Amino acid sequence: xxIDYIYQLLTSQxxxxxxxxxxxxxxxxxxxxxAGEIARVGDYVESEPTLSFDxxxxxxxxxxxxxxxxxxxxxxxxxxxxxxxxxYSIRHKHQLVLKAKLPRWHDETPGRLPEIxxxxxxxxxxxxxxxxxxxxxxxNFIGHPDLVRILCAEDWVGHPLRKDYQMxxxxxxxxxx
Amino acid sequence: xxTQTQDPRVIxxxxxxxxxxxxxxxxxxxxxxxxxxxxxxxxxxxxxxxxHIGYLHRxxxxxxxxxxxxxxxxxxxxxxxLAGMNMNLGMALTFEKLLxxxxxxxxxxxxxxxxxxxRIASHLLGMGAYGLxxxxxxPFLYAIREREIILDLFEEVCGxxxxxxxxxxxxxxxxxxxxxxxxxxxxxxTGQEPDQPISWADAVRHFLNWLEPRIVEYHTLLTRxxxxxxxxxxxxxxxxxxxxxxxxxxxVLRGSGVDLDLRRDGEPIYTRMYDGYDFDIPVAPFxxxxxxxxxxxxxxxxxxxxxxxxxxxxxxxxxxxxxxxxPHSEGSHKIPFRMTxxxxxxxxxxxxxxxxxxMGFYIVGDGQVxxxxxxxxxxxxxxxxxxxxxxxxxxxxxxxxxxxxxxxMMGEIDR
Numbered sequence: 134x135x136i137d138y139i140y141q142l143l144t145s146q147x148x149x150x151x152x153x154x155x156x157x158x159x160x161x162x163x164x165x166x167x168a169g170e171i172a173r174v175g176d177y178v179e180s181e182p183t184l185s186f187d188x189x190x191x192x193x194x195x196x197x198x199x200x201x202x203x204x205x206x207x208x209x210x211x212x213x214x215x216x217x218x219x220x221y222s223i224r225h226k227h228q229l230v231l232k233a234k235l236p237r238w239h240d241e242t243p244g245r246l247p248e249i250x251x252x253x254x255x256x257x258x259x260x261x262x263x264x265x266x267x268x269x270x271x272x273n274f275i276g277h278p279d280l281v282r283i284l285c286a287e288d289w290v291g292h293p294l295r296k297d298y299q300m301x302x303x304x305x306x307x308x309x310x
Numbered sequence: 311x312x313t314q315t316q317d318p319r320v321i322x323x324x325x326x327x328x329x330x331x332x333x334x335x336x337x338x339x340x341x342x343x344x345x346x347x348x349x350x351x352x353x354x355x356x357x358x359x360x361x362h363i364g365y366l367h368r369x370x371x372x373x374x375x376x377x378x379x380x381x382x383x384x385x386x387x388x389x390x391x392l393a394g395m396n397m398n399l400g401m402a403l404t405f406e407k408l409l410x411x412x413x414x415x416x417x418x419x420x421x422x423x424x425x426x427x428x429r430i431a432s433h434l435l436g437m438g439a440y441g442l443x444x445x446x447x448x449p450f451l452y453a454i455r456e457r458e459i460i461l462d463l464f465e466e467v468c469g470x471x472x473x474x475x476x477x478x479x480x481x482x483x484x485x486x487x488x489x490x491x492x493x494x495x496x497x498x499x500t501g502q503e504p505d506q507p508i509s510w511a512d513a514v515r516h517f518l519n520w521l522e523p524r525i526v527e528y529h530t531l532l533t534r535x536x537x538x539x540x541x542x543x544x545x546x547x548x549x550x551x552x553x554x555x556x557x558x559x560x561x562v563l564r565g566s567g568v569d570l571d572l573r574r575d576g577e578p579i580y581t582r583m584y585d586g587y588d589f590d591i592p593v594a595p596f597x598x599x600x601x602x603x604x605x606x607x608x609x610x611x612x613x614x615x616x617x618x619x620x621x622x623x624x625x626x627x628x629x630x631x632x633x634x635x636x637p638h639s640e641g642s643h644k645i646p647f648r649m650t651x652x653x654x655x656x657x658x659x660x661x662x663x664x665x666x667x668x669m670g671f672y673i674v675g676d677g678q679v680x681x682x683x684x685x686x687x688x689x690x691x692x693x694x695x696x697x698x699x700x701x702x703x704x705x706x707x708x709x710x711x712x713x714x715x716x717x718x719m720m721g722e723i724d725r
């Protein structure tokens with residue numbers, strides 16, 4: 134299925150306030166979705182027969198930030214966090230990339246994680262992928278049934294894939310760096 | 311083939327006992343590494359399974375953000391360390407897709423042959439270890455013996471036996487060697503004179519000719535073994551809808567009857583490696599097959615296991631065709647790639663068919679040598695997530711059987 138067709142179908146269904154933009158200049162074209170509406174859009178692309186994106190291949194977060202002062206001027210992005218959904222349809226053998234942009238911190242308060250609705254009720258695998266994105270990138274998935282760390286230890290502090298993450302000096306008596 | 315089975319909770323265990331929490335792992339031999347399962351049991355029946363992972367977390371994604379592409383390749387080896395070549399390939403292809411690199415035909419043939427050989431090695435060990443889980447020790451020894459020859463052949467190609475770093479961005483680090491001494495292990499098995507010179511391709515052919523009749527023996531030993539069928543058939547039934555919803559891929563998905571193999575359905579940059587080759591994709595309920603055991607149900611442990619066994623035969627066919635094509639293939643095994651190549655301000659995601667499922671890499675470039683985000687989506691991670699749904703209401707002794715049939719690899723799950 135053509136990405137332009139999918140974009141038009143989604144825009145006619147949800148309007149421009151939800152389906153924000155279509156980006157075709159990257160290797161995988163992607164559609165930007167308003168963060169608060171991702172669950173509704175996900176539900177639609179999963180159940181709509183002409184789309185039927187039944188396989189959530191990958192769900193992850195990306196922290197767009199440059200911490201090196203020498204490279205900051207050349208950094209091509211505004212500081213923000215993105216949640217990326219790579220979808221695939223087994224029936225139609227086509228794929229789709231959805232993205233939602235979030236601020237790096239909720240209410241611009243460092244330490245408060247940005248929030249986005251969960252999609253774990255649509256695709257079961259999102260349960261674990263969201264736990265991993267919470268653990269490593271620090272995104273709060275609202276409505277997730279059990280949002281706890283999955284790869285790091287339960288009492289780990291911080292979210293390691295954040296660009297401004299500081300490796301702890303000490304963890305239970307083990308030297309960090 | 312039926313699709314229904316009796317609920318084990320309604321069999322004669324009518325006596326209620328106290329609820330008990332049993333910790334299985336992380337050092338349990340049948341959890342295939344450092345997986346910890348927390349079981350809530352009532353007598354012999356398991357009511358809830360909670361997998362706890364992360365014991366082998368080595369921050370591969372964080373490391374990838376601080377290294378250039380070629381420098382990250384050794385870390386991908388250590389994800390699925392039984393199929394290092396396939397991990398190398400997935401990562402190299404993703405960078406090639408991002409940078410728009412086209413590898414020559416010869417490099418594609420080299421990659422195809424190496425990856426399918428690695429798939430054979432990986433599935434053989436998977437078979438052996440599964441037998442081990444179910445208390446049958448002999449197939450494991452045979453599987454290790456066969457895998458050893460493949461490792462010898464890999465050693466001749468790239469010098470390493472487990473963590474190869476052989477397939478890199480732009481092709482492979484070396485071409486196949488012209489002449490090698492006949493591998494002593496293979497010579498001992500086939501009755502040939504060791505150390506006589508032989509071309510690498512001929513050594514592989516020797517091995518495949520020797521291996522192919524052995525597959526029949528494994529089927530007699532394990533696949534058609536009455537005890538094995540009792541321990542696997544009709545157990546751990548994964549419906550196609552559930553498999554898709556839990557993101558299962560690879561043999562787990564095909565064992566549930568969903569026909570998806572990226573070697574045929576993937577993106578062109580990957581599928582063109584397999585263009586012009588004749589191979590089948592085994593999908594349960596195995597139309598070609600006439601004598602399935604009666605107890606087998608679509609999507610059960612036995613189906614998943616059997617998909618892998620047929621895949622070994624298909625990979626043997628592919629390697630043979632690849633070796634025949636190799637002398638006529640054009641171009642070099644590699645095109646040069648500079649370590650200091652800057653990534654474009656772009657991103658891409660690519661999945662390849664690794665032995666255990668679809669391994670995905672997601673690379674975001676920001677104009678620097680190091681990627682902004684290097685994400686490795688593990689297939690076993692998704693396959694494992696279905697464990698708690700599959701193990702609900704089974705007998706305690708069947709938990710290793712179900713977990714083993716998913717053929718998980720903790721190095722890849724924890725990264």
